[in-house]
Amino acid sequence: MAGVWPGSSVIGVLTVAMICCLFHAYTYSVIGATMPRSAADYTLASRTLSAPLAFAASWTLVIFSAMVAGSLITWIPKTAIPVLFRSMGIIFNNPGFLNFASWSGTPSGSS
Numbered sequence: 001m002a003g004v005w006p007g008s009s010v011i012g013v014l015t016v017a018m019i020c021c022l023f024h025a026y027t028y029s030v031i032g033a034t035m036p037r038s039a040a041d042y043t044l045a046s047r048t049l050s051a052p053l054a055f056a057a058s059w060t061l062v063i064f065s066a067m068v069a070g071s072l073i074t075w076i077p078k079t080a081i082p083v084l085f086r087s088m089g090i091i092f093n094n095p096g097f098l099n100f101a102s103w104s105g106t107p108s109g110s111s
Helices: 010-034 040-048 051-092 095-104
Strands: none
Touching: 010 040, 040 051, 051 095
């Protein structure tokens, strides 16, 4: 977000992200402390909810996590590498970095 809106506060963006991450970290630490075994989220959910509902929730979490990880993996060569090398090429006045950034943004460069 800070790169999209140049006037935004990096500290504010990171603070909001930290609060969101702390909520999930606390939730999973409590689940892990309650059920200290593998698949603690499913085990706890199957003990408190019905087993099919717990399975559906766990399966949804796995599918959603795979989709997020996949989108991050495809984001790296298509967006992160060109932006990183373009910025480094401008900062260090290196035309090789700028050429690599232009090439890595193409379909042949990102595959």
